[in-house]
Amino acid sequence: MITDLREVIMNVQTDNEAQPLLSIKDLHVWYELRRFGFGHAGYVKAVDGVSFDLAEGETVAVVGESGCGKSSLMKTILGLNIPTSGEVVFDNENLSELKGDGLRHYRFKIGYVQQDPYGALPPFMTVQKILEEPLIISGMKNKEERLARIHKAMSEVKLHPVEDYLEKFPHMLSGGQQQRIVIARAMLREPKLIVADEPVSMLDASVRVEILKLMRALQESHGLSVIYITHDLSTVKYFSARIFVMYAGNLIEKADTRRLLENPLHPYTHALLAATSDPDARNADTYKEVPPGEPPSLVNPPKGCRFHPRCAKAIAGLCDEKFPPDFEPEPNHFVACWLYQDASS
Amino acid sequence: MNTTSQKLLHIDKLVLHFKTRGGAVQAVDGVNFDLDANRAVVVLGESGCGKSSLAKAMLRLLPRNVEKYEGQVFLQGTDVMAFQDEEFRKNVRWVGMSLVPQAAMNSLNPVIKVGDQVAEPAITHLGLNKAEALGLVRKMFQHVGVPFDFADRYPFELSGGMRQRVALAMALVTSPNLVVLDEPTSALDLLTQANIMNVLKRIKHELGTSFILITHDIATSSELADEVAIMYAGQIVEVGHARDFFPAPLHPYSQMLMASVPRLRSDSDPMFITGQPPSLLNPPKGCRFAARCPYRFEKCDEEPPMFGKNGRKVKCWLHA
Numbered sequence: 001m002i003t004d005l006r007e008v009i010m011n012v013q014t015d016n017e018a019q020p021l022l023s024i025k026d027l028h029v030w031y032e033l034r035r036f037g038f039g040h041a042g043y044v045k046a047v048d049g050v051s052f053d054l055a056e057g058e059t060v061a062v063v064g065e066s067g068c069g070k071s072s073l074m075k076t077i078l079g080l081n082i083p084t085s086g087e088v089v090f091d092n093e094n095l096s097e098l099k100g101d102g103l104r105h106y107r108f109k110i111g112y113v114q115q116d117p118y119g120a121l122p123p124f125m126t127v128q129k130i131l132e133e134p135l136i137i138s139g140m141k142n143k144e145e146r147l148a149r150i151h152k153a154m155s156e157v158k159l160h161p162v163e164d165y166l167e168k169f170p171h172m173l174s175g176g177q178q179q180r181i182v183i184a185r186a187m188l189r190e191p192k193l194i195v196a197d198e199p200v201s202m203l204d205a206s207v208r209v210e211i212l213k214l215m216r217a218l219q220e221s222h223g224l225s226v227i228y229i230t231h232d233l234s235t236v237k238y239f240s241a242r243i244f245v246m247y248a249g250n251l252i253e254k255a256d257t258r259r260l261l262e263n264p265l266h267p268y269t270h271a272l273l274a275a276t277s278d279p280d281a282r283n284a285d286t287y288k289e290v291p292p293g294e295p296p297s298l299v300n301p302p303k304g305c306r307f308h309p310r311c312a313k314a315i316a317g318l319c320d321e322k323f324p325p326d327f328e329p330e331p332n333h334f335v336a337c338w339l340y341q342d343a344s345s
Numbered sequence: 346m347n348t349t350s351q352k353l354l355h356i357d358k359l360v361l362h363f364k365t366r367g368g369a370v371q372a373v374d375g376v377n378f379d380l381d382a383n384r385a386v387v388v389l390g391e392s393g394c395g396k397s398s399l400a401k402a403m404l405r406l407l408p409r410n411v412e413k414y415e416g417q418v419f420l421q422g423t424d425v426m427a428f429q430d431e432e433f434r435k436n437v438r439w440v441g442m443s444l445v446p447q448a449a450m451n452s453l454n455p456v457i458k459v460g461d462q463v464a465e466p467a468i469t470h471l472g473l474n475k476a477e478a479l480g481l482v483r484k485m486f487q488h489v490g491v492p493f494d495f496a497d498r499y500p501f502e503l504s505g506g507m508r509q510r511v512a513l514a515m516a517l518v519t520s521p522n523l524v525v526l527d528e529p530t531s532a533l534d535l536l537t538q539a540n541i542m543n544v545l546k547r548i549k550h551e552l553g554t555s556f557i558l559i560t561h562d563i564a565t566s567s568e569l570a571d572e573v574a575i576m577y578a579g580q581i582v583e584v585g586h587a588r589d590f591f592p593a594p595l596h597p598y599s600q601m602l603m604a605s606v607p608r609l610r611s612d613s614d615p616m617f618i619t620g621q622p623p624s625l626l627n628p629p630k631g632c633r634f635a636a637r638c639p640y641r642f643e644k645c646d647e648e649p650p651m652f653g654k655n656g657r658k659v660k661c662w663l664h665a
Contacts, residue, residue, distance in 0.1 A: 273609070
C-alpha cells in the first residue's frame, strides 16, 4: 500500500502537465469460481491487465462483444467491483484505498447511464422521487435546493415543461423520455465522468440519434469525460474521440476514432468492422467474412494471444505461445498483435 | 412444389385488433403485400408499430383478447384464413410456414435435448418416426452450421448464436416454403449476427426458402432483403425492391427513418424524427404520419391509398 502511494505521488510529480482524470494501471478483475459453494475452482478473468488514461473532457468508447469484460471494467470504474489487482486512480483518489464514506463520495463523482432505461427506473416511484433520492442520500437537506437541482437536470435533458413529468411513473413515458430521465439522474451530482453502458441499444432508430446528440451536447457544455460502452461501431464516431477495442478481458487496440475506423490494425478489429453493415441493397449479394469460432472462456483463456485460435493471420510458434504486448506502429495507435512487432520502433 | 407464376404469399387487408380496457388497439390495420417464391421481404418498423402482431396474425398465434381478426392470407393460392383452427394447425403451421419467434434462442425447452426438440415438428407434422426425423435434423444442422453431436446437448450447453441456429433448424425441419423471422438477430453479438445473416442467405440459396424478416435493425436487414416493407402505426406505408428502396425511399417516414441510421462508411450526419408515433388506440383519421411529417398539406387529413409507381407502392399523397 505504502509503495503504491509513493508511486502515485511520484507520478504526480513527474507528470507536470495534465494529470489524467482517470488512470487505470494493469487492472485485473477476477471472479472466484467455487465448487459446491466452497471449494476453489479457478477464476473468471473478466478484466485481465487493462491500462489506460482518460483526460478531463475526453470521450472514449469501449467496443467489444458480450462477455469480453467491458461491463466488469465499467463496474470497477464505478466503484461497484473490487479490483483483484492493479490500480484505479480517479481525480487523485486511489479506489482501492477508499472505504465507507470515501467510497460513497467517490461514487457521487461518477454518473452512470444504464442500458435498459425501463429496467433502471424503479416502476413504483414517480420521476420526482427517482431524481430526489440520490440528492437525499448525498446529503442535500434543503427540499427547495433539491427541486431546483432536479429542474436544472431535467431542462438539461430537454424534458420541458418539467412539471408535466415530475408526477409521472416510468411506464407512462416513452423509451426516449425514460432514457432522458436516466441521463438526468446521472447528471444530478454534477459528475466529472459519465459511464454510459450501451445507452441507446434498447431504443428505436429514430430516437437513438436524438439521445446520442443530447449526450454529446451535455458532454461539450459541461466538459464531461465520458466512457461509452457499446458493441455498435457505427454510432461510435458520432460520440467518441478515441476507441478501445476489448477482447477476452484485454484492450487489444487503442486509437483515435477516425484513425481506427480508417486503418484498423488488429485482425479482430478488422472482423468487427467487416461485420458492421450499412443499409445497402448490395449487401444481400455477398457473404460476410466472419472469423470462425466464438470468444474463449475467460476461466481458461488460450495461451498467447487470446484471439489466435480464430485468427487467419496467426503466426505458429509465436501467437500461440507469447502474449503480445502493446505495439505502436503509428503514433498514438496501440495494438496488441505480433503482426506489428517490426512496424513499431 | 411451387408453380412458377403463382405468388407464394398474398395478403389482403389483414386486420388484427386487440381488446383492451381503453378500447381497441389497432395493431395490424389493413395490411396488404405479396411475396414470390425464394424471395425475402423485410418488414421494418419501430417498436409498437405492429410488426410482431403481423407475424402473429399470419400464423394465427393469437392471444385471448382479440377484438377483430379478418382479411385474407393466400398461401400458394389457398386462402388459409378460411381454415378452421385444427385444419390451420395441421396444414399451414410448420408445413406451409413456420416462425422463428423473437428471442428464439430463449424459447427452447431447457429440459429437452436440442436434437429431440428440432425433431419434434417433423414427427408431429410429417409423420416420421424418430430415426427418420433425426436424419432430417442432421441435414438441417448441416445447413445452419451446427455440428451434429450438439444434438445430444441441452440448450444451456450452447452459446446464444448456436441456440439461434438450432431455433432456425427447427423452423426449417418441416421444409416450409416460408419462414417468418421475428427479430432473429437483435439479441446477438455483432459477429454472431453476421454469421446468422450468412446462414440465412445460404439457406435461401440452397433450399429456396422465402423469408419474412421482421426487424427494426435497418442496416442488418439489408443483408437479406429482396424487398422492403415499411410499417408505421399498424399500416404498411411503403413497399418496394430493396435495390430501389435503400438508395431513395419515397415515403417521408421512410426517408426520415433511413436518415436516422448511423453509418460506418459515410460521414452523413444522422437525423432524428421529432414527436412520437400515434397511439394505436385511437389513430388519427388521415395519414397516420401527418403529425410528424414536414411535407404535410391539406390532403393529408384524408387517408391516402397505396399509390403505385414503377413497381413501388407508397401510401402518401405526395406521390398521387
